[in-house]
Each structure stands twice: as C-alpha cells, then as structure tokens.
Amino acid sequence: MERSKEGAGGERPPTIRGVAERAGVSKSLVSLVIQGSPRVSDAKRQAVLAAIDELGYRPNAAARSLVARRTHTVGVIVNDLRNPWFAEVLDGLNSVLHAHGLRMLMADGRLGQRTGEDFTRAFLELRVDGLVAVGTLPDPDALATAAARLPVVVAGTHEPRLPRVDTIANDDERGARLATAHLIGLGHRRIAHIAGRGSVGALRRRGFEAAMAEAGLVDGAVVEPGEPTEEGGYRAAVRLLGGPADGPRPTAVFAFNDICAVGALSAAQELGLDVPRDLSLIGCDNTYLARIRHLWLSSVNNTSGDMGRRAGRCLLERMAHPERAAERQLVAPSLEIRGTTAPPR
Amino acid sequence: MERSKEGAGGERPPTIRGVAERAGVSKSLVSLVIQGSPRVSDAKRQAVLAAIDELGYRPNAAARSLVARRTHTVGVIVNDLRNPWFAEVLDGLNSVLHAHGLRMLMADGRLGQRTGEDFTRAFLELRVDGLVAVGTLPDPDALATAAARLPVVVAGTHEPRLPRVDTIANDDERGARLATAHLIGLGHRRIAHIAGRGSVGALRRRGFEAAMAEAGLVDGAVVEPGEPTEEGGYRAAVRLLGGPADGPRPTAVFAFNDICAVGALSAAQELGLDVPRDLSLIGCDNTYLARIRHLWLSSVNNTSGDMGRRAGRCLLERMAHPERAAERQLVAPSLEIRGTTAPPR
DNA sequence: ACGGGATATTGGAACGGTCCAACTCCCGGT
C-alpha cells in the first residue's frame, strides 16, 4: 500500500493529515491553527506552522467548501472583455468583494457563447456564493434558473427583470438626454443619433428623442441604426453624412458608444468634414478611448468604477438577505466635454 | 432531524442522493447515468434524467473533484484586462482548451496586486489542473512554487525562465528588427525608439539597436524610455520632438506598443508635425487600436490569437507529460503597414 | 489527595460525489 515514499509520478499534494503527522499532532489541531483559533498552545502552533511551511501545504478548497457549503468565490460573467468599459466595472467590483474576503472568477460570455458553453451552469456546479453578470448576456433564461439558487446581480444593463435579481444600470435615458441637450445648447438644430440594439440601445434612443422633442426639434432628429463597433459607427456615419442629402445634413451626431463614435469620427474625416467645426460628435461611456488625446472625444460619463462598487455592495446585501425584493439602481451619468463638440458654423 | 421538508431559508441544493430517492434507484446508478455509461437500462435512465430535471440537480464540482483529483479547470492569470491584446490571446487559448473539455477561470493580476491577493495561491487551493500566465506577472516566485505542483505555461513574455515552465512568446527582437528595417527601407536615417521595461522592453530595444547597427546607423539611433501607456508615449514623444533639438530631429519613431504609439501620434499632432509626412510612426502588437481608421497605425503584428492557441496546446502537452523539459516557443511576427509610415521628406 | 473548572487536544461523523467489488437476475448450455 505504501503510497507516499515511492512517488515516481504520482506525488500527491500534502494533506492536512500529512501536516499533522509531521508536526506530531492531530489533524483537528492543524485545522484550528489554520483558522487562527486562539485556543491553541504556542508550542504546537509553531510546530504546525513549521510543518505547513516545510511541506508547502495548501488547503484543498474543494474539500473545504464541501463541508462549509461556502466557496468565498463569486462568479462574474462579462459580456465582452475587449470593451474597456468592462475592465473598469470589474475594478470597482473587485475592490468591494475583496474587502469582504470574496474572490472573483471571471468568464467571458462571448467566448462561452461561441463554444456553446454555459458559464451560468459551470458556476452553479462550482457552487459559487454569488453571481454577477456585467453587460448584456447571451442567455437570460439560464440566469433565471441560477437566481433560484444563488444571489445574482446584473450590472450595466436593464434587460432581464427577474424576480430576485438586483439590477444596477446607468440611467441611459438620462445620459442620452444630457448629451443631446448639450448639442442643442451649443446651437445645433439637426442632430443624428447612431442607435444601438437591446434595452440599452432603446433607452439611449428614447432619451435622444425626448430631448429633441422637448426642444421642439422633432423634425431635426435623425436616427440611424448601427452595430456597436468601430466599423458600425463608420458605416452609419457614411450613410448619415455621405449620401445625396435628402434635406440638410445633421451638424451633430450622438453615437451609441465611444467605439461607434470613433468610427464616425473617421468617416467625417474621410468625407472632408472637420470635427468639431463642421460636425460635432459625442460618444457614450467615457472609456479610455475617449481620453486618447488624438481622439479627445466628448462623451457621456457612466462612472463604471462606481457601478462596479455598487454591484458589489448589492451582491453582499443579497447574500445577507436572499429573499428580499429585487432592487433596481440607476447611476446618474454626467458629461465629459472634450474636443469633438462645438457650436455649429 | 427532518431537514428537507421544513426548509424555511436553509433550502439546500439537491444532491445525488435526492435524485436517487426520487427516481427510485441507488446513488451509484445516478452517477452512472450522469457519466453516460452504456450499461444502464433505458427505463432507469429515463427515470433518473426526469428526476434530475424536476429537481434542477447540478453535480457539485467540489465533491466531484475531491475524489477525481481533477477539476477540468485551468486558471488563467492575465496581466491587465484593459489591454486589448490579452483579450485576443484569451480567445485563442479558450478555443483550444474548450475543445479538450477544460474550462477557464480568469484572474486579473493587476487587481490582485492592488489588493495584495495572490491568485497563484488561490488557484493552487482550487486545485486547477493547470495554470497559464499571460503577460508580465507580478510575482514570479509564486509561479515557481506553483510549477512544482502544476503544469504551468507562460505566454507573452520571456521573463521567468523556470525549470518546468513552458514559455510561448513573441519573437520581440525580430519584430523590432522588422519594424526598424521597414523604416530604414523607407529612407529614414534618424530613428527613435520609445522603450518599455521588463524583458519584452529590453528585447524590442535590442532588436531596434541591432537593425540600426546593421544598417550602419548607430549614430542615428535614439532611445527614449517611456511608460507603456498613452500618456507615457505622449511624454516620450514630446521629449524626443519638442525640446530644443540637440542635433536633427528623428524622422521616424518605433514605439514600444500601440498605446504608446497613439500617445506619440497626439504629441506629433500638437507639435504641428504631419504624420506620416513629417514623422513616420510604427507601433507594436497590432491591437484593434491600430486598426481604428482614425488612427490607422502601422504596427508589428504579434498574432495574439495564434499565441493563445499555442499556449493551450502547450499546456495540454505538459498535462500529459508533466516531467518533460521546459519548452520555449517563439512566434514569428510580421508587419502590418497602415497609414503612419512613409518615406521622409 | 481530590473535585472542579478552564484550557488544549482529539476521534469521528459529516459534506457529495466516484469507483470498485459484490450481488442479483436471467438466459443458454450441458
């Protein structure tokens, strides 16, 4: 049976029993030392710590969580890691969770979708203590079943309104109103919106239209749908500005997000329009793209770090009170005016 | 003792025993069904599947991995999720791992560093089947101890040369040579390099200097250190181009990476230099930043997706043969010439 | 010398799976 000494390739990691044996105590005592119990004599504590160190012992999280029925781990499903906005949300989220002894495991929903994997299920099997979904997610149904077992918080989108699922989202409508009002205030009368999809896209569009209507500019409002990518923004802008104008061209564009706005910026440049003299341009999310000097994009600031922190606190709340009613928080946006907006000629 | 019916708040997730009871079979049989064993009668199989469905049963990954001593999970530590280059590496990595039934758990090393958390240790406790580190990492020592227990692969950097750790990296020196040779070929004679830190920074610098030396242009080579951020690139470029010129200004700049190059682009613009007429500029990594039309940056293409796939295959190899010697792969870079490089005036 | 606590330490039963040896059928061959 001798399994330890021979260890050619099968070398198992040390267990709590191995540590106990080496330190000449029982495994229970080792467990107490690990948990920092005060009722252990100094002599034994030292012996145990020394043994742990010598063996390079690391507690097995699986065994631990099996009996404790807690993993101290929350799963985070992110829509698309490529979008810098998410990185900032994660940052805020992490700071709150870490302060409460929780670690974060991330999964890129886009990757899972492409390979037909269901991360919700994976996290459920791992028995994470909570789940945070950031951004529009592939499969709202899966989230619903997860919510039956786990604290779940959705951040960055309004979409799945589920019974026990809290939602932290930007006040997208308000942000769009702010951006539009800013353009109107500068004197623009004919303004286009490059619209995105999903609930976030709908809200931003609604805010745009409401602001235009309130200013009595219904006739000056143009909505052009586009993919939320640089390419999509470029194409939408070409359609808006390039073709044979059926009426006067818009003098300002409010784009669904920063990436989109950057595409529109390129289109304007290619069409010989000077930004901001011939065309004002404002994006949304205030990502680091907008802050790049060479782009220097005006944008709606969605305080992503704050959203992450709120989502974290919200999750902690729900972990403490799993049955409370779903909460819905809206984060107030502000404007970050840079170099791409100005009065029209 | 009756623990199941009363379930006010303590509602435990269903176990394999619950499923067995409901289906009227033993837990062993349920286990067989879950694993898709062919030696189960159709009638019982149906009964078990029905019970699983009704209860919403999900196997407990902790219990499973405890006995199987495999988690089918690999940990991925990423240097900085904000850098779009990493997202693409992850993409390639994921495709290979998923094809072999492994799931990926990610951690942002930067986040961990800030909060003093050691993800290597966390992954060790979770008993992941393997570890991939992408990019320069905070704590090489931790990696070394991990490598004693786990298959470990490092991607995207050359730095920690550890006994049983495979490394997949760009041939950074070669890439830098290519970029520099491209500039020389265009006719530039005085060329600056904005240098980064760490082993990657050193290699790129070495490649730059070697290419200049081979062309007999040692005197035309200028090296300016800079942070690998937009701000860093901007400042370095200002130092290179703006101050009172002690000799002729460089007519071309090879930047440590794309973000850096974008900063330099802004600096050139502010200094009234036209790119590429007055100044050629080339970056490194060919991220989506370089592909943004409004930037349209020439760059060294480091085929990040390919690197991810290689790292994945390499990890699978090492999982199969843990004791084999450390492998070192260099991925050959190529050039992606866009709008920021041209012959000097 | 001895009972009574407090303090330190220990054995063993969970936790929820997998796996293996053993057992029960049932059928066909002798």
Next chain:
DNA sequence: ACCGGGAGTTGGACCGTTCCAATATCCCGT
C-alpha cells in the same frame, strides 16, 4: 437441476476538510 457468464444494479470505502462532542491535561482552592 446445475453451472457459467454477462448485463444491470448496489453498498460501501474513500477523497480532504470542518465541526462537535468527548477526552486529556493542568492549575487551583480546600
């Protein structure tokens, strides 16, 4: 009637921890 064998099914040991009840040890007052 009996045996052999394969297909289907089952109980029980085990994985590495935590936690609780039980035990061992010590110090103190009487």
